[in-house]
Amino acid sequence: MSIGSGIYVAYLFAAICFILALKGLSGPKTARNGNLLGAAGMLVAVAFTFATPGLTHFPLIFAAMAIGIVIGLPAARLVKMTAMPQMVAAFNGVGGGAAALISLAEFNKADPHLLAVYEVVEVLFGVIVGCVSFAGSVIAFAKLQELMTGRPITYPGQQVLNAVIGGGVVGLAIAACVSPQSWLVAVIGILALAFGIAFVLPIGGADVPVLISLLNSFTGLAVAASGFVLHSMLLVVAGTLVGASGTLLTRMMSSAMGRSLPNILFSAFGSVITAGGTDEAGGERTVKSASADDLAVLLAYSQKVVIVPGYGLAVAQAQHVARELAELLESRGVEVSYAIHPVAGRMPGHMNVLLAEANVPYEQLKEMDEANTGFQTADVALVVGANDVVNPAAKNSPGSPIYGMPILNVDEAKNVVFLKRSMRPGFAGIDNELLFDPKTTLLFGDAKDSLTKLVAAVKAL
Amino acid sequence: MTGSILTLVTIFVLSVFVGFEVISKVPSILHTPLMSGTNAVHGVVLVGAIIVLGTGHGALELTLGFIAVILATVNVVGGFVVTDRMLEMFKGREPKRAPAPETTSAPAPAVEQEGVGTPS
Secondary structure: OOOHHHHHHHHHHHHHHHHHHHHHOOOOOOOHHHHHHHHHHHHHOOOOOOOOOOOOOOOHHHHHHHHHHHHHHHHHHHHHHHHHHHHHHHHHHHHHHHHHHHHHHHHHHHHHOOOOOOHHHHHHHHHHHHHHHHOOOOOHHHHHOOOOOOOOOOOOHHHHHHHHHHHHHHHHHEEEEEOOHHHHHHHHHHHHHHHHHHHHHHOOHHHHHHHHHHHHHHHHHHHHHHHHHHOOHHHHHHHHHHHHHHHHHHHEEEEEEEEOOOHHHHHHHHHHHHHHHHHHHHHOOOOOEEHHHHHHHHHHOOOOEEEEHHHHHHHHOOHHHHHHHHHHHHOOOOOEEEEEEOOOOOOOHHHHHHHHHOOOHHHHEHHHHHHHHHHHHHOOOEEOOOOOHHHOOOHHOOOOOOOOOOOOOHOOOOOEEEOOOOOOOOOOOOOOOHHHHEEEEEEOOOHHHHHHHHHHHHOOO | OOOHHHHHHHHHHHHHHHHHHHHHOOOOOHHHHHHHHHHHHHHHHHHHHHHHHOOOOOOOOHHHHHHHHHHHHHHHHHHHHHHHHHOOOOOOOOOOOOOOOOOOOOOOOOOOOOOOOOOO
């Protein structure tokens, strides 16, 4: 067997590993092994790549990989579970950037005028999609990391500007097909970067996870495109797998939010918020707040308590204290469960990861539909750092930007207790009527402090 | 070359179907790890980056290839490690209430949930 076919077989093996990895990742029992299988396939693929005939510059390759490991490994190991979404965005962005650079370098290598049109199209697709994914991921990262506002950024003529940039990319791409030139491809890349930024700016807070998933599938397609450019079966298979499964995942996520994808991408969430927010702004409204001791009594003498964790619980690293409180209440005979909204935290499934970290028994975690049948019989719904996912505006006020999003019906519980840092609206920036409801009680403070106080107060009873 | 492009197109189309089929049923708890896992898989672009750098000529190609290898390595390493960290948390938990940390490495069904099952 020649070296070439040996490498091909190794790549085939890696491709099979990737397919099985994704299949494994779809089921709870097989997920971890699936991921390891993917890593094994990757190792084989990269190892055999070094045997590629005609490959030189090994010191440079090893140096670059060493730099990559030095950057990537600590970042991945040290990142807090709460910061996971932006980390995924960052890793996704660099992948897209790599795909764009590969297409660009390969274009530069060839004599542009000898390229067939389809080959130029392959290059352009890789450069454009890769650049959009890179720039979009950078902005998504900045939004989630709170380096910039998580709110949608809108300005007059935004749609027009986006259309102009997008049209410019397409126009220049057509020109490049007619007359392929390196500088033209570079300009297209820069315009695509600008488009990536412009495209993500108006997408606000709560929608960013869906966006990251979309950009993830973009990167997959960019990788597939560089596979076409390099005539690499492996890159085409793996990139396309990610592109297709990522698209499906994006659809699952947006349907979990009760919204269509175009609606998320183009609705300019922000303009609706400012319109809806003004009529709420006027008028002092009173909320009922209580001390931890009072609330401890309420909780300890309840029959059934449903804990609704949100991102606030995650940032305060309060999942362990929440479990402690739950166990304490259970030892007093209270039935405790957790109601998990599909997009609680900042990504679908994010909250499950965080609670799993705190060893919360799995059977206490209720998915939304199951949880919603239980609120009517619950004495207390304890909302810890969640807001948008329990906002009745999603059911009651058609003008609200979150109207139509499935929510947890905590307003059906006999009492609602909010642990909140302040009256600040949630990530989506929308006021919550439920805070002003007579059966709602608030305990202000950091989620972890409040829960710690509640634990102490329940113990003292 | 035409044969090659047609082969690649065939592979592409079939991969689209495989991609859709392979993850048709995913419980929402696994959405985040799955996104992270697919993210790691497209790190395979590292293979392309190595080839581009290893066959490059001239400062421009080498610079582009060098940066591409760095970025792709970050993608691969970071992607798999982060995914593993997430999934590690689902491991070895008792399905029944078990407050005590007696969750040894017994191969207890890691996560049991109705409606959850590997797609068949």
